[in-house]
Amino acid sequence: MSEQQEIRIGVYVCRCGINIAGVLDTTEETGLVKFAKTLPHVAYATDNISFCTTAGAAVIQESIEENNLNRIVVAA
Numbered sequence: 001m002s003e004q005q006e007i008r009i010g011v012y013v014c015r016c017g018i019n020i021a022g023v024l025d026t027t028e029e030t031g032l033v034k035f036a037k038t039l040p041h042v043a044y045a046t047d048n049i050s051f052c053t054t055a056g057a058a059v060i061q062e063s064i065e066e067n068n069l070n071r072i073v074v075a076a
């Protein structure tokens with residue numbers, strides 16, 4: 001019998017400056033990040049001003065390692 005790996009999903013909601021954040025609530029307090037955390041198998045969720053920058057990519061990489069994520073969704 002094969003060992004089943006726990007599904008641990010990371011969700012990354014990009015604000016794209018104000019391009020997305022100006023029309024959608026991406027926040028952890030009241031918005032998309034808060035909702036994402038209620039979904040099955042989501043172990044981590046955050047938003048960021050820009051995930052396509054070096055700094056944004058580093059946020060993704062570090063959180064994958066820190067939270068043992070094995071799947072990610074980038075909403076951008």
Ligand code: SF4
Pocket residue numbers: 014015016017020049050051052053076
């Ligand atoms: S990843 Fe896409 S949505 Fe986010 S800042 Fe870059 S271009 Fe904008």
